[in-house]
Amino acid sequence: MITNMLYSLGGLLLFIMGLFALIACSHPLRKILAVNVMATGVFLILIATAYKQAGAGEIDPVPHAMVLTGIVVSVSVTALALILACRVQETSNRSLSQQRKNDFTGAGE
Amino acid sequence: MTARSTQNKRKRFDPVLLLVLLLIVFLTGLLVQVILATDYLGSGLGDDVARFQDLSGVESPVTAVLLNFRGYDTLLEVMVLLMAVVGVWSLTRAPFPKKPIEPGPIQLAVVRLLAPLMVLFSFYLVWQGSHLAGGAFQGGAVLGGACVLMLVSELPWLKNISSRFLRIGLLSGPLVFLGVAILCIVLQGTLLDYPQEWVGTLLLLIETACAVSIGLTLACLFAGGRPKDDLSGGRKR
Numbered sequence: 241m242i243t244n245m246l247y248s249l250g251g252l253l254l255f256i257m258g259l260f261a262l263i264a265c266s267h268p269l270r271k272i273l274a275v276n277v278m279a280t281g282v283f284l285i286l287i288a289t290a291y292k293q294a295g296a297g298e299i300d301p302v303p304h305a306m307v308l309t310g311i312v313v314s315v316s317v318t319a320l321a322l323i324l325a326c327r328v329q330e331t332s333n334r335s336l337s338q339q340r341k342n343d344f345t346g347a348g349e
Numbered sequence: 350m351t352a353r354s355t356q357n358k359r360k361r362f363d364p365v366l367l368l369v370l371l372l373i374v375f376l377t378g379l380l381v382q383v384i385l386a387t388d389y390l391g392s393g394l395g396d397d398v399a400r401f402q403d404l405s406g407v408e409s410p411v412t413a414v415l416l417n418f419r420g421y422d423t424l425l426e427v428m429v430l431l432m433a434v435v436g437v438w439s440l441t442r443a444p445f446p447k448k449p450i451e452p453g454p455i456q457l458a459v460v461r462l463l464a465p466l467m468v469l470f471s472f473y474l475v476w477q478g479s480h481l482a483g484g485a486f487q488g489g490a491v492l493g494g495a496c497v498l499m500l501v502s503e504l505p506w507l508k509n510i511s512s513r514f515l516r517i518g519l520l521s522g523p524l525v526f527l528g529v530a531i532l533c534i535v536l537q538g539t540l541l542d543y544p545q546e547w548v549g550t551l552l553l554l555i556e557t558a559c560a561v562s563i564g565l566t567l568a569c570l571f572a573g574g575r576p577k578d579d580l581s582g583g584r585k586r
Contacts, residue, residue, distance in 0.1 A: 241389050241390060244387075244389040245384060245385070245387075245389070248384045248387070249381065249384060252377070252380050252381065252384060255380075256373060256376070256377050256380075259373060259376075260369070260370070260373050263369050263373075264366060264369065285384075289387070289389065289393070290393070291389075292395075299395055299410070300393035300394050300395040300398075301394075301395065301398050301410035301411045301413070301414045302393065302394045302398070302414050302419070303393075304411045304414075305411050305414040305415040305419060305423075308411065308415065308484070308486045308487075309415070309422070309423060309426045309486060311486075312426075312430065312486050312489070312490065312563060312567075313426055313429055313430065315567065315570070316429070316430050316433035316434075316566065316567075316570055317433065319433065319437060319570035319571070319573075320433045320436050320437055320570075322573075323436075323437050323440050323441060323573060323574075324440070326441070327440055327441070
Protein backbone atom coordinates (compact mmCIF):
# COMPACT_ATOMS: atom_id res chain seq x y z
CA MET A 241 0.00 0.00 0.00
CA ILE A 242 2.62 2.54 1.07
CA THR A 243 4.99 1.25 -1.63
CA ASN A 244 2.38 1.78 -4.34
CA MET A 245 1.73 5.27 -3.09
CA LEU A 246 5.40 6.25 -2.94
CA TYR A 247 6.06 5.02 -6.47
CA SER A 248 2.89 6.71 -7.71
CA LEU A 249 3.96 9.99 -6.17
CA GLY A 250 7.37 9.57 -7.80
CA GLY A 251 5.66 9.04 -11.13
CA LEU A 252 3.50 12.10 -10.50
CA LEU A 253 6.62 14.16 -9.79
CA LEU A 254 8.17 13.04 -13.09
CA PHE A 255 4.94 13.83 -14.93
CA ILE A 256 4.67 17.32 -13.45
CA MET A 257 8.33 18.10 -14.12
CA GLY A 258 7.91 16.98 -17.71
CA LEU A 259 4.72 19.01 -18.11
CA PHE A 260 6.40 22.15 -16.82
CA ALA A 261 9.39 21.68 -19.09
CA LEU A 262 7.07 21.05 -22.04
CA ILE A 263 5.38 24.40 -21.49
CA ALA A 264 8.39 26.43 -20.37
CA CYS A 265 11.05 25.35 -22.86
CA SER A 266 10.79 26.37 -26.47
CA HIS A 267 13.59 24.27 -27.90
CA PRO A 268 12.14 21.27 -29.80
CA LEU A 269 14.66 18.83 -28.37
CA ARG A 270 13.75 19.86 -24.83
CA LYS A 271 10.08 19.47 -25.63
CA ILE A 272 10.69 15.95 -26.91
CA LEU A 273 12.68 15.09 -23.79
CA ALA A 274 9.93 16.59 -21.64
CA VAL A 275 7.29 14.42 -23.31
CA ASN A 276 9.49 11.40 -22.66
CA VAL A 277 9.85 12.27 -18.99
CA MET A 278 6.07 12.68 -18.78
CA ALA A 279 5.53 9.30 -20.42
CA THR A 280 7.96 7.68 -17.97
CA GLY A 281 5.99 9.17 -15.09
CA VAL A 282 2.76 7.74 -16.46
CA PHE A 283 4.37 4.30 -16.89
CA LEU A 284 5.65 4.43 -13.32
CA ILE A 285 2.17 5.27 -12.02
CA LEU A 286 0.63 2.42 -14.04
CA ILE A 287 3.18 -0.11 -12.81
CA ALA A 288 2.82 1.13 -9.23
CA THR A 289 -0.93 0.63 -9.45
CA ALA A 290 -0.45 -2.97 -10.54
CA TYR A 291 2.15 -3.81 -7.86
CA LYS A 292 1.11 -6.38 -5.30
CA GLN A 293 3.14 -7.73 -2.46
CA ALA A 294 3.85 -11.44 -2.63
CA GLY A 295 0.85 -13.50 -1.67
CA ALA A 296 -1.57 -10.59 -1.79
CA GLY A 297 -3.62 -12.10 -4.60
CA GLU A 298 -3.44 -12.08 -8.37
CA ILE A 299 -1.47 -9.30 -10.02
CA ASP A 300 -3.33 -7.10 -12.44
CA PRO A 301 -1.74 -7.80 -15.84
CA VAL A 302 -3.67 -5.12 -17.74
CA PRO A 303 -1.44 -2.17 -16.73
CA HIS A 304 1.63 -4.31 -17.49
CA ALA A 305 0.36 -4.95 -21.01
CA MET A 306 -0.42 -1.27 -21.48
CA VAL A 307 3.05 -0.18 -20.34
CA LEU A 308 4.69 -2.83 -22.52
CA THR A 309 3.08 -1.50 -25.66
CA GLY A 310 3.35 2.08 -24.44
CA ILE A 311 7.15 1.92 -24.16
CA VAL A 312 7.59 0.76 -27.75
CA VAL A 313 5.08 3.32 -29.02
CA SER A 314 6.80 6.12 -27.08
CA VAL A 315 10.15 5.15 -28.61
CA SER A 316 8.68 5.37 -32.10
CA VAL A 317 6.96 8.66 -31.31
CA THR A 318 10.28 10.05 -30.08
CA ALA A 319 12.01 8.96 -33.26
CA LEU A 320 9.36 10.57 -35.47
CA ALA A 321 9.46 13.75 -33.39
CA LEU A 322 13.26 13.92 -33.66
CA ILE A 323 13.12 13.55 -37.44
CA LEU A 324 10.44 16.25 -37.60
CA ALA A 325 12.57 18.54 -35.41
CA CYS A 326 15.53 17.99 -37.74
CA ARG A 327 13.33 18.89 -40.71
CA VAL A 328 12.14 22.03 -38.96
CA GLN A 329 15.72 23.02 -38.34
CA GLU A 330 16.70 22.33 -41.94
CA THR A 331 13.83 24.18 -43.52
CA SER A 332 13.31 27.13 -41.18
CA ASN A 333 15.24 30.33 -41.61
CA ARG A 334 15.65 30.83 -37.92
CA SER A 335 18.39 28.68 -36.56
CA LEU A 336 17.81 26.76 -33.37
CA SER A 337 20.47 28.75 -31.54
CA GLN A 338 18.41 31.87 -32.16
CA GLN A 339 15.35 30.19 -30.75
CA ARG A 340 17.21 29.25 -27.66
CA LYS A 341 17.51 32.90 -26.66
CA ASN A 342 13.75 33.04 -26.31
CA ASP A 343 13.78 30.02 -24.08
CA PHE A 344 12.16 30.68 -20.77
CA THR A 345 14.86 28.92 -18.87
CA GLY A 346 17.50 31.22 -20.26
CA ALA A 347 19.96 28.36 -20.63
CA GLY A 348 21.03 29.58 -24.03
CA GLU A 349 22.52 32.83 -22.78
CA MET B 350 8.99 37.30 -22.78
CA THR B 351 11.81 39.82 -22.92
CA ALA B 352 10.91 41.45 -19.62
CA ARG B 353 13.47 40.64 -17.02
CA SER B 354 13.88 41.72 -13.45
CA THR B 355 16.65 44.20 -12.97
CA GLN B 356 18.91 42.80 -10.34
CA ASN B 357 18.06 39.13 -10.56
CA LYS B 358 21.03 37.47 -12.14
CA ARG B 359 19.92 33.88 -11.75
CA LYS B 360 16.56 33.84 -13.38
CA ARG B 361 14.01 36.00 -15.16
CA PHE B 362 10.64 36.18 -13.48
CA ASP B 363 8.19 36.07 -16.26
CA PRO B 364 4.52 36.65 -15.37
CA VAL B 365 3.38 33.99 -17.85
CA LEU B 366 5.86 31.52 -16.42
CA LEU B 367 4.66 32.34 -12.93
CA LEU B 368 1.06 31.70 -13.99
CA VAL B 369 2.08 28.38 -15.53
CA LEU B 370 3.91 27.48 -12.34
CA LEU B 371 0.83 28.29 -10.25
CA LEU B 372 -1.41 26.22 -12.50
CA ILE B 373 0.99 23.31 -12.35
CA VAL B 374 1.17 23.48 -8.56
CA PHE B 375 -2.63 23.44 -8.53
CA LEU B 376 -2.68 20.43 -10.88
CA THR B 377 -0.12 18.69 -8.68
CA GLY B 378 -2.36 19.16 -5.68
CA LEU B 379 -5.31 17.67 -7.52
CA LEU B 380 -3.30 14.67 -8.76
CA VAL B 381 -1.81 14.00 -5.30
CA GLN B 382 -5.35 13.85 -3.97
CA VAL B 383 -6.25 11.37 -6.70
CA ILE B 384 -3.26 9.19 -5.81
CA LEU B 385 -4.05 9.34 -2.09
CA ALA B 386 -7.64 8.36 -2.81
CA THR B 387 -6.71 5.40 -5.03
CA ASP B 388 -7.53 1.99 -3.65
CA TYR B 389 -4.38 -0.09 -4.15
CA LEU B 390 -5.65 -3.09 -2.25
CA GLY B 391 -8.35 -4.05 -4.74
CA SER B 392 -7.28 -6.65 -7.24
CA GLY B 393 -8.30 -4.58 -10.27
CA LEU B 394 -8.79 -6.84 -13.24
CA GLY B 395 -6.39 -9.51 -11.96
CA ASP B 396 -9.10 -11.88 -10.78
CA ASP B 397 -11.05 -11.56 -14.00
CA VAL B 398 -7.95 -12.31 -16.06
CA ALA B 399 -7.14 -15.31 -13.85
CA ARG B 400 -10.65 -16.66 -14.28
CA PHE B 401 -10.49 -16.65 -18.09
CA GLN B 402 -6.79 -17.62 -18.28
CA ASP B 403 -7.57 -21.16 -19.44
CA LEU B 404 -9.53 -19.87 -22.43
CA SER B 405 -6.76 -17.60 -23.64
CA GLY B 406 -4.47 -20.34 -24.95
CA VAL B 407 -1.36 -19.05 -23.12
CA GLU B 408 -0.23 -19.38 -19.52
CA SER B 409 1.25 -15.92 -19.04
CA PRO B 410 -1.40 -13.41 -17.95
CA VAL B 411 0.34 -10.44 -19.58
CA THR B 412 0.51 -12.17 -22.96
CA ALA B 413 -3.12 -13.24 -22.59
CA VAL B 414 -4.19 -9.65 -22.00
CA LEU B 415 -1.92 -8.31 -24.71
CA LEU B 416 -2.93 -10.59 -27.55
CA ASN B 417 -6.25 -12.11 -26.56
CA PHE B 418 -8.33 -10.03 -24.17
CA ARG B 419 -7.13 -6.69 -25.50
CA GLY B 420 -6.00 -7.89 -28.91
CA TYR B 421 -7.74 -5.03 -30.68
CA ASP B 422 -5.64 -2.53 -28.75
CA THR B 423 -2.39 -4.30 -29.63
CA LEU B 424 -3.41 -4.56 -33.29
CA LEU B 425 -3.81 -0.80 -33.43
CA GLU B 426 -0.52 -0.25 -31.62
CA VAL B 427 1.34 -2.38 -34.15
CA MET B 428 -0.26 -0.17 -36.81
CA VAL B 429 0.98 2.93 -34.96
CA LEU B 430 4.53 1.58 -35.16
CA LEU B 431 4.11 1.02 -38.88
CA MET B 432 2.81 4.56 -39.31
CA ALA B 433 5.86 5.93 -37.46
CA VAL B 434 8.19 4.17 -39.90
CA VAL B 435 6.13 5.39 -42.85
CA GLY B 436 6.42 8.93 -41.48
CA VAL B 437 10.18 8.71 -40.96
CA TRP B 438 10.78 7.11 -44.37
CA SER B 439 8.74 9.74 -46.14
CA LEU B 440 10.68 12.56 -44.51
CA THR B 441 14.35 11.72 -44.97
CA ARG B 442 16.82 9.29 -46.36
CA ALA B 443 18.96 7.35 -43.90
CA PRO B 444 22.10 9.41 -43.22
CA PHE B 445 24.69 6.77 -44.03
CA PRO B 446 28.17 8.22 -44.53
CA LYS B 447 29.35 8.47 -48.13
CA LYS B 448 32.67 6.84 -47.41
CA PRO B 449 32.48 3.51 -45.62
CA ILE B 450 34.10 3.51 -42.21
CA GLU B 451 36.15 0.46 -41.29
CA PRO B 452 35.08 -0.74 -37.86
CA GLY B 453 37.83 -1.81 -35.51
CA PRO B 454 38.67 -5.52 -35.20
CA ILE B 455 37.50 -5.75 -31.58
CA GLN B 456 34.19 -4.10 -32.43
CA LEU B 457 33.69 -6.43 -35.38
CA ALA B 458 34.47 -9.49 -33.26
CA VAL B 459 32.06 -8.37 -30.53
CA VAL B 460 29.28 -7.66 -33.02
CA ARG B 461 29.83 -10.99 -34.76
CA LEU B 462 29.62 -12.74 -31.43
CA LEU B 463 26.70 -10.78 -29.97
CA ALA B 464 24.36 -10.23 -32.90
CA PRO B 465 23.48 -13.90 -33.55
CA LEU B 466 23.11 -14.50 -29.82
CA MET B 467 20.76 -11.55 -29.48
CA VAL B 468 18.65 -12.70 -32.43
CA LEU B 469 18.46 -16.17 -30.88
CA PHE B 470 17.58 -14.72 -27.50
CA SER B 471 14.88 -12.52 -28.97
CA PHE B 472 13.10 -15.52 -30.46
CA TYR B 473 13.57 -17.39 -27.20
CA LEU B 474 11.81 -14.48 -25.46
CA VAL B 475 8.95 -14.72 -27.95
CA TRP B 476 8.66 -18.44 -27.31
CA GLN B 477 8.83 -17.90 -23.56
CA GLY B 478 6.02 -15.35 -23.76
CA SER B 479 3.44 -18.13 -23.73
CA HIS B 480 4.18 -19.17 -20.17
CA LEU B 481 6.53 -16.64 -18.50
CA ALA B 482 7.47 -12.98 -18.83
CA GLY B 483 8.36 -12.33 -22.44
CA GLY B 484 6.60 -11.93 -25.73
CA ALA B 485 6.51 -10.02 -28.96
CA PHE B 486 7.43 -6.61 -27.55
CA GLN B 487 10.35 -7.82 -25.43
CA GLY B 488 11.64 -10.07 -28.20
CA GLY B 489 11.21 -7.27 -30.71
CA ALA B 490 13.16 -4.90 -28.49
CA VAL B 491 16.10 -7.33 -28.25
CA LEU B 492 15.95 -7.92 -32.01
CA GLY B 493 15.95 -4.15 -32.53
CA GLY B 494 18.94 -3.91 -30.21
CA ALA B 495 20.83 -6.46 -32.31
CA CYS B 496 20.04 -4.47 -35.47
CA VAL B 497 21.12 -1.21 -33.81
CA LEU B 498 24.39 -2.87 -32.75
CA MET B 499 25.02 -3.77 -36.40
CA LEU B 500 24.01 -0.28 -37.50
CA VAL B 501 26.39 1.54 -35.18
CA SER B 502 29.29 -0.64 -36.22
CA GLU B 503 28.64 0.49 -39.82
CA LEU B 504 28.74 -2.92 -41.43
CA PRO B 505 29.17 -2.16 -45.13
CA TRP B 506 26.37 -4.40 -46.42
CA LEU B 507 23.75 -2.77 -44.23
CA LYS B 508 23.15 0.27 -46.38
CA ASN B 509 22.70 -1.86 -49.47
CA ILE B 510 19.80 -3.83 -47.99
CA SER B 511 16.99 -3.75 -50.49
CA SER B 512 14.01 -1.80 -49.26
CA ARG B 513 11.74 -4.57 -50.55
CA PHE B 514 12.94 -6.99 -47.86
CA LEU B 515 12.64 -4.31 -45.22
CA ARG B 516 9.10 -3.54 -46.30
CA ILE B 517 8.14 -7.21 -46.16
CA GLY B 518 9.64 -7.49 -42.67
CA LEU B 519 7.99 -4.32 -41.44
CA LEU B 520 4.61 -5.37 -42.80
CA SER B 521 4.78 -8.98 -41.58
CA GLY B 522 3.51 -8.23 -38.06
CA PRO B 523 0.56 -5.99 -38.95
CA LEU B 524 -0.42 -8.15 -41.91
CA VAL B 525 -0.34 -11.44 -40.00
CA PHE B 526 -2.25 -9.85 -37.13
CA LEU B 527 -4.83 -8.39 -39.50
CA GLY B 528 -5.04 -11.64 -41.45
CA VAL B 529 -5.73 -13.62 -38.29
CA ALA B 530 -8.30 -11.02 -37.24
CA ILE B 531 -10.10 -11.32 -40.57
CA LEU B 532 -9.84 -15.11 -40.41
CA CYS B 533 -11.58 -14.89 -37.05
CA ILE B 534 -14.41 -12.91 -38.66
CA VAL B 535 -14.78 -15.62 -41.31
CA LEU B 536 -14.64 -18.51 -38.85
CA GLN B 537 -16.26 -17.12 -35.71
CA GLY B 538 -18.10 -14.04 -36.86
CA THR B 539 -16.26 -11.64 -34.53
CA LEU B 540 -13.01 -9.73 -34.94
CA LEU B 541 -10.14 -11.36 -32.99
CA ASP B 542 -12.37 -14.05 -31.52
CA TYR B 543 -9.85 -16.85 -31.95
CA PRO B 544 -11.14 -20.38 -32.60
CA GLN B 545 -10.60 -22.27 -29.35
CA GLU B 546 -8.66 -25.24 -30.73
CA TRP B 547 -5.93 -23.22 -32.52
CA VAL B 548 -5.67 -20.28 -30.17
CA GLY B 549 -2.18 -21.14 -28.87
CA THR B 550 -0.75 -21.62 -32.36
CA LEU B 551 -2.37 -18.46 -33.69
CA LEU B 552 -1.02 -16.38 -30.80
CA LEU B 553 2.50 -17.74 -31.32
CA LEU B 554 2.26 -16.98 -35.05
CA ILE B 555 1.13 -13.41 -34.36
CA GLU B 556 3.83 -12.95 -31.73
CA THR B 557 6.64 -14.15 -33.99
CA ALA B 558 5.56 -11.94 -36.89
CA CYS B 559 5.07 -8.95 -34.60
CA ALA B 560 8.48 -9.45 -32.97
CA VAL B 561 10.19 -9.38 -36.39
CA SER B 562 8.28 -6.30 -37.37
CA ILE B 563 8.83 -4.48 -34.05
CA GLY B 564 12.56 -5.21 -34.15
CA LEU B 565 12.85 -3.96 -37.73
CA THR B 566 10.73 -0.91 -36.85
CA LEU B 567 13.06 0.06 -34.01
CA ALA B 568 16.12 -0.47 -36.21
CA CYS B 569 14.63 1.57 -39.07
CA LEU B 570 13.74 4.37 -36.68
CA PHE B 571 17.29 4.32 -35.36
CA ALA B 572 18.68 4.43 -38.89
CA GLY B 573 16.62 7.59 -39.27
CA GLY B 574 15.34 7.43 -42.82
CA ARG B 575 14.48 5.34 -45.82
CA PRO B 576 17.06 3.02 -47.38
CA LYS B 577 19.10 4.06 -50.39
CA ASP B 578 17.03 2.46 -53.11
CA ASP B 579 13.67 3.53 -51.67
CA LEU B 580 11.97 6.33 -53.64
CA SER B 581 15.30 7.00 -55.31
CA GLY B 582 13.62 9.08 -57.99
CA GLY B 583 12.22 11.42 -55.35
CA ARG B 584 13.50 14.69 -53.98
CA LYS B 585 17.08 14.74 -52.76
CA ARG B 586 17.52 15.16 -49.07
